[in-house]
Amino acid sequence: MNLPREIRYRAYSDWTKDEMIKIKDNVKRSPWRVSYHIEPKTGLLNDPNGFSFFNGKYTLFYQNWPFGAAHGLKEWVHTESDDLVHFHVTGAELLPDTKRDSHGAYSGSAYEIEGNLFLLYIGNVRNENWERDTLQIGAWMDKNYNITKGENVLIHPPADVTDHFRDPQIFNYEGQLYAIVGAQNLEKSGFIKLYKATDNNVETWEEVGNLDFDGTGSEYMIECPNLVFVDQKPVLIYCPQGLDKSELNYGNIYPNTFKICQSLDIEKVKLVGASEIQNLDYGFEAYATQGFNTPDGRALIVSWIGLPDINYPTDKYDYHGAMSLVKELSMKDGKLYQYQVEAITSLRASSEQFTAKAETNNTYELELTFPPNQKLELLLFSDSKGNGLSLIVDTKEGKIILNRSKAGIQYATDFGTIRECSIDTKETIANIFVDNSIIEIFINKGEKVFTSRVFPEKHQNGIQIKSGEPTGKYFELKY
């Protein structure tokens, strides 16, 4: 939703209690609040930030403008989890409250150092002519959730970038701390800058160079670059806005992609042996994915279920966006797999054999097997009139097709209503998570993933089997 600038950049302290009550009441009216995903209490949620392991728990912040469904003056909101499934808001917030982040505490990452969590993020600053400066700044959070901001700008935009220079990700490679930053160069192509913490002091950074990942530069900006290590291989996850579609077939307004590499050569500032670019998610919305390696070496990712520059049906209820389930990355036969963490099964409140259902509470998991050499179709969020979200699993042609043209309230239809991907022509397993207005589909234990929103109308809560005979289980989920 587009709101006037003076509303979007109004100081937090200027919002009255009465206004906040109204916003909260409006949120409550929504028929689409989710149960086991993170969504904002009020306002707009976008990128995951500072996803990390701190003080023995998983930490995940999210970008939030709390006053409506628009991209306004952003803060970070802190959540914490023991099991990567149940996250709770701790009350800690990184506010846009200094002259170095006067127009937004924008996205960044976090890393635990000697018992405190270091946050490396973007201070978004506008001058009176509304010209932008993007400053890389730091803050520390202690174990009691007190946040103290640093006094200095840690990285100023270098000479070879425009004002699109953001999303620093801090990571450890062989005992040295590095950061990569998404950027646009003066020719308006996307690229990634690599920095290094001098003597591992995260308050002093030096440029290493422009990271060579065998990209073509057909995108105009790279957002949210992440380097994680999976089975010892560097995996670059990034959002190349405007990527030429001859390079990669993608349906959403902006793609969310990855490359599997063979090694990282710091001296050459190069990801050696980078694969072709691939889609990370085949659904209608999963963006700004953030990943990190845990102290014991696992690679975890989480995404914003939402996209920039898109309006959502929840906007009128003064909120927008949600966080995806956390996925653990693994490598199998050279392919990247994303699977939901084991603890997600703790949500299962009851279990029964899968059959069609006239009504559900739209809060369930299906674990289904699709036999080889068949074309099967399910209708989820279905009603008695034949509306619903169509999922075709075609093990004959080797295809998955998700069609939301008849599913609930329509939006973002400029970008099509069908998403698909290819699969092997053999027995296929799907774990499908439905959460009121979110669907996440894991094909063959994370070989392919579809993340999407669906905004069903009243009574669109059935499951129909349009063709074929998938078998498996239906689990009611309870947070």
Place this chain on the structure above:
Amino acid sequence: MNLPREIRYRAYSDWTKDEMIKIKDNVKRSPWRVSYHIEPKTGLLNDPNGFSFFNGKYTLFYQNWPFGAAHGLKEWVHTESDDLVHFHVTGAELLPDTKRDSHGAYSGSAYEIEGNLFLLYIGNVRNENWERDTLQIGAWMDKNYNITKGENVLIHPPADVTDHFRDPQIFNYEGQLYAIVGAQNLEKSGFIKLYKATDNNVETWEEVGNLDFDGTGSEYMIECPNLVFVDQKPVLIYCPQGLDKSELNYGNIYPNTFKICQSLDIEKVKLVGASEIQNLDYGFEAYATQGFNTPDGRALIVSWIGLPDINYPTDKYDYHGAMSLVKELSMKDGKLYQYQVEAITSLRASSEQFTAKAETNNTYELELTFPPNQKLELLLFSDSKGNGLSLIVDTKEGKIILNRSKAGIQYATDFGTIRECSIDTKETIANIFVDNSIIEIFINKGEKVFTSRVFPEKHQNGIQIKSGEPTGKYFELKY
């Protein structure tokens, strides 16, 4: 090593400073101390205990008699880790210092409850006629490592067990806390008792029944039962002492085994759909494996590298036993995999192409590929006279053979000097971890595992390629 009872059960306070200095000096003389495994500072280490996630870190205790290489008056020694690779001793100990554990704080498990760690363990008690009582008792450890013991015996041996009744493992199943205990019945067969914490209060336990896991009862005692959940399936890991070899082919004095089950039916006290019994490890020593599920649902295990009733070459240096690397369990095509945690790669100090080597520091990892349809042989811990530990990877016949008949100091030869297992006849990957006097071999990313000790003589530190041409990498490891 067998020592007189009066030495083994001498009170901890009776050991003088001078005696401890002598023991420590003797340990220092050993040429076989390891670098990246846990071993006791002094004395005998046996079972892993209380393996758990507590206060944001991994906790692992080990059984220890600190005064020599014998099974004496045991305590628990606490270690802690952020990454499952680097463990450090915190100083916390569960001592045999009450009348309920007067003859040993024997094995048990741990579970975090509301910010404290609950330890459920065996108080070993002997009366003046040296008759044994095994009491299930409890203790609490707080975040400052203070241990407070409970006043009550939580579970007395029931009427249907002999004095072999031990190794309680506490676990959470669908929100309810249970414990399983290894036992011998009055007919001298092994079995497992299932208990339940009444109202989830871990200081009150009620018997549920004898756990049916489709066993034959050919063993005379079951030690160290563990139930962990892997990919939602219960996996029972246990040590059935005296198991009939017609039931399972095993080489060591006591087997270390598992069954994969389909579900746990509490009402019927039954593990439904239990598989055949299988060896957990194919090496010369891996015993008393302990496992648990992390808060986010992963299943981790660790084993004692050692066996009961066996003397080791280190015994004369007043120590004995080590802890294996931690392994994460997963399920692939219905088979159980055990793989080292990703963070183990942080030990890699340098990397080179694999070739034969006249000398190494015996502290390295090999990551090797063995082509299909060939029989290859490596000699590790080798010397110029052709001695060494032989590893044959036969991708023609589908076999792995480990032969230590010419490897270092010989011991436990009554139980043979060869261990083997079958593999598929295709390209095979091995990750081999050598640590001075320990070798751990992971075949095909944990499909099969060999854990063993080797006590090389001086200059037995080479790597020879006896036949074939395996390719891969050599990593020097540094803790």
